[in-house]
Amino acid sequence: xxxxxxxxxxxxxxxxxxxxxxxxxxxxxxxxxxxxxxxxxxxxxxxxxxxxxxxxxxxxxxxxxxxxxxxxxxxxxxxxxxxxxxxxxxxxxxxxxxxxxxxxxxxxxxxxxxxxxxxxxxxxxxxxxxxxxxxxxxxxxxxxxxxxxxxxxxxxxxxxxxxxxxxxxxxxxxxxxxxxxxxxxxxxxxxxxxxxxxxxxxxxxxxxxxxxxxxxxxxxxxxxxxxxxxxxxxxxxxxxxxxxxxxxxxxxxxxxx
Numbered sequence: 001x002x003x004x005x006x007x008x009x010x011x012x013x014x015x016x017x018x019x020x021x022x023x024x025x026x027x028x029x030x031x032x033x034x035x036x037x038x039x040x041x042x043x044x045x046x047x048x049x050x051x052x053x054x055x056x057x058x059x060x061x062x063x064x065x066x067x068x069x070x071x072x073x074x075x076x077x078x079x080x081x082x083x084x085x086x087x088x089x090x091x092x093x094x095x096x097x098x099x100x101x102x103x104x105x106x107x108x109x110x111x112x113x114x115x116x117x118x119x120x121x122x123x124x125x126x127x128x129x130x131x132x133x134x135x136x137x138x139x140x141x142x143x144x145x146x147x148x149x150x151x152x153x154x155x156x157x158x159x160x161x162x163x164x165x166x167x168x169x170x171x172x173x174x175x176x177x178x179x180x181x182x183x184x185x186x187x188x189x190x191x192x193x194x195x196x197x198x199x200x201x202x203x204x205x206x207x208x209x210x211x212x213x214x215x216x217x218x219x220x221x222x223x224x225x226x227x228x229x230x231x232x233x234x235x236x237x238x239x240x241x242x243x244x245x246x247x248x249x250x251x252x253x254x255x256x257x
Contacts (some may be wrong), residue, residue, distance in 0.1 A: 003030060003045050003079040006106075012174045013181065025051065025174075029071050035062035036070075068093040075102035076112035082107070086115035091123045100129050106151055108133035117148045131198045149198030156180050159209040163216025166246060168227035169255065176219040183215035184208065213243045 007028050014024035030037045030051045037044070038060075039052040061067045068076070068090065077095055078086060088106060101124060104112035109134075117136035120128045125142060131149030139146040160180045164172055187208045188200050200208055212224035214236060220226040231239060 001047060003032075003077070004051065006077060006079060007051055009177070013178055015236045016175070016178045018206070022230060026055075029073065031064065031067055035060055038066050048219065062251045065089050068097070074098055075104070078103075078105040078107055080098060080107060080114060081112045083112055084115065086120075088119070088123050090250075091115060091120055091128070095124045095127060100127055102129045104131045104151060106131075107131040110134045110136075117142065117146075121146050129196075129198060145195075147195060147197055147201075149201070154202075154205065155184055155208065158205075159183070159212025160216055162209065162215035162243065162247065164220065166228065166243060167217040167225075167231065168214065169220040170225045170227065173219065173223045173225060175223050176216045177226065179215040179219040180212045183212045187211055193249040210243045210247060214240050219244070 007030060010028060011021070011024050014027060015021060019027075028051050030048065032048070034041070036056065037048050037052050039049070039054045041052070041060075044052060056070075061070060064085070064087075073094070074097075076086065076090075086103065091101070091103065094103060103115065103120055107113055107175055110116075113132060113134060117130055117132065118139055120130050121139050121141065126144065126146055129149075131151040133151055135150050135152075135231070136148040138148065156177075160172070160176065163169075163180070164176065184199070187204075188197060190203075192200050217226070217228075217231060217239065218236075221232055226232070231242070234242070
């Protein structure tokens with residue numbers, strides 16, 4: 001169910017980028033414990049039907065390597081909570097079809113991760129684009145340092161929540177989530193891009209959160225779900241300063257007694 005939720009968010013984002021719903025849906029293939037999810041599977045659960053394939057007519061594909069070789073996906077997302085589900089053969093199959101395979105083992109904690117970062121780096125000779133749901137330490141190979149991405153809630157939720165609160169939004173729209181993700185992707189600085197990072201470094205999280213909040217406020221305004229009129233007519237720089245002033249800054253309280 002978590003995987004279907006992520007797939008629906010991807011569907012929304014693809015539509016945001018200009019694809020029709022039909023074309024966007026075609027970009028997403030889903031796999032469960034029984035293999036590739038197809039519409040002709042007997043007893044298919046209701047929540048899986050939206051992405052069930054109708055364009056595959058062969059025998060059931062139950063092996064993940066076979067599915068990868070058939071689909072040739074650019075990205076593989078893991079939300080299975082099955083430790084080591086992405087084996088060396090699976091990772092190598094992704095690398096066969098992609099110069100920079102995107103592999104996101106998003107199950108956490110680490111004990112449930114589909115693949116460990118060091119293995120993914122070693123098996124692809126450092127070519128993998130990797131982000132997990134749990135933290136991994138950087139890997140040093142020769143004179144190269146590989147820094148893992150961590151696809152954790154902390155990169156989106158604080159800024160999304162702050163922006164929604166300051167905009168006094170009546171609801172959180174898909175566009176607010178989408179603009180939050182765009183703001184996050186645009187937040188990498190030159191050094192982080194040169195290092196091929198997926199996410200910005202964590203020591204910049206407060207700066208990033210404020211910029212995400214700015215994007216969320218503007219998205220709420222554009223969707224007419226905001227109720228903070230004074231924020232509608234200020235410049236982005238003024239709004240960013242205001243957002244940063246509203247961010248909680250934990251400081252120790254001196255004991256005067």
